[in-house]
Amino acid sequence: MRLLKYIVVPWTIFFVYFLFSAILGQNGHYARKYLDAELLQLAENYHELERANDDLLKIKDSLLNDTDALSVYLRQLGFGRDGEQFVRIMGQGITINSDMSSGQVMYATNPEFVQDKTLKIISISIGLAFFVFFLINDIYTYKTRYD
Numbered sequence: 001m002r003l004l005k006y007i008v009v010p011w012t013i014f015f016v017y018f019l020f021s022a023i024l025g026q027n028g029h030y031a032r033k034y035l036d037a038e039l040l041q042l043a044e045n046y047h048e049l050e051r052a053n054d055d056l057l058k059i060k061d062s063l064l065n066d067t068d069a070l071s072v073y074l075r076q077l078g079f080g081r082d083g084e085q086f087v088r089i090m091g092q093g094i095t096i097n098s099d100m101s102s103g104q105v106m107y108a109t110n111p112e113f114v115q116d117k118t119l120k121i122i123s124i125s126i127g128l129a130f131f132v133f134f135l136i137n138d139i140y141t142y143k144t145r146y147d
Helices: 002-024 029-065 067-077 116-146
Strands: none
Touching: 002 029, 002 116, 029 067
16 A cells, blocks of 8 residues: 555656646647637638728729729829819828728737746656655654554
């Protein structure tokens, strides 16, 4: 039975390392949760860019096929027809369909996790603590039995 206690020590090291790796490690729960949130944000940005692209394709098609839409667009740019007179108010700037965003700039950051070396040190330390506890327990029982 005394030997069985010492067999528990390597399994304790393995179990603690596995548990901490699954929760706090590089591919653990918290790192995966962070990456899933980043993936969701990238998907939202992608769908926003897709909508903006669809709108721009519609504008392109209307400018290529509809002469009235082309003349309205050229007037927004400040152009006019021959013989036409118009008054331009300075300082207003040119307003073109500027309500479409071009998406958000995404900077990839590393998720926060505990390094593997640290996890190994923690699990070996806990295993050694179990070993020392069992050793002290055996020494104490030996002394009380033979004293």
